[in-house]
Amino acid sequence: MEKKNIRKKVIKQLNELDVEQKEKQAEVIIKTLFQTSEWSNAKTIAVTMSQDLELDTQVIIEKAWSENKVVVIPRAKKDRKMDFVVYTKDTPIEISSFGLREPIPDLLAISKSEIELIVVPGLAYCESGFRIGFGGGYYDRFLADYKGKTISLVLNEQKINSFKVDSFDIQIDFLITTEKIINTKK
Structure with a gap:
C-alpha cells in the first residue's frame, strides 16, 4: 500500500478511536517513556505540541518541566526544514x-547538538523503526544528521506491517507501544 493510502487509513482509524481507549493506551505508553534510560538521561527533550488526532504530549511536556528538563518544540522553516525552540509557559505561540x-518566528533556535532526545511524531510505524509522517518530510530532513536518541510513541491503531521505505526515510531508535519497547537498531 502507498504511503498516501496508509495515511488516509490510519487517520480514519485514529478519528474513530474511542477517547477512553486512546487515553488508556496513551497512559501506558507515556508511563513507559518515563521509565526509559533515554528519558532519564536526557536534559533537553524535543516534542511536538500535539493535535487532537495525536497522542496528547502536554503530559510529557509537564513531566519534563517538573524534572527540570529543557523542552524544545519544532518550528517549520522554508524549504521543508525545521528547527527547535526552547518552550516554557511564557513562550509566545502562533x-x-x-x-x-x-x-x-523571531525566537532563537537551539542547536541540534543540544537536543538529547526527540519524541518523533508520525501516523504509522512498522517494527523496523520506520515511520510514515504527515507527508512534509520535515522530521526526516532534520533527523538525517541528528546524533541524539529518537523515540516514537505508537498507539495500536498506528501499527502497520510494512511499507516501501524511501532512501530519505530515517529509522527511529525506539518505538514504545502498549506492549513493549522496540529497540530497532539492536
Whole structure:
C-alpha cells in the first residue's frame, strides 16, 4: 500500500478511536517513556505540541518541566526544514499555515547538538523503526544528521506491517507501544 493510502487509513482509524481507549493506551505508553534510560538521561527533550488526532504530549511536556528538563518544540522553516525552540509557559505561540501550534518566528533556535532526545511524531510505524509522517518530510530532513536518541510513541491503531521505505526515510531508535519497547537498531 502507498504511503498516501496508509495515511488516509490510519487517520480514519485514529478519528474513530474511542477517547477512553486512546487515553488508556496513551497512559501506558507515556508511563513507559518515563521509565526509559533515554528519558532519564536526557536534559533537553524535543516534542511536538500535539493535535487532537495525536497522542496528547502536554503530559510529557509537564513531566519534563517538573524534572527540570529543557523542552524544545519544532518550528517549520522554508524549504521543508525545521528547527527547535526552547518552550516554557511564557513562550509566545502562533498557529502556523499548517494549523500547528509553533513558537513565533523571531525566537532563537537551539542547536541540534543540544537536543538529547526527540519524541518523533508520525501516523504509522512498522517494527523496523520506520515511520510514515504527515507527508512534509520535515522530521526526516532534520533527523538525517541528528546524533541524539529518537523515540516514537505508537498507539495500536498506528501499527502497520510494512511499507516501501524511501532512501530519505530515517529509522527511529525506539518505538514504545502498549506492549513493549522496540529497540530497532539492536
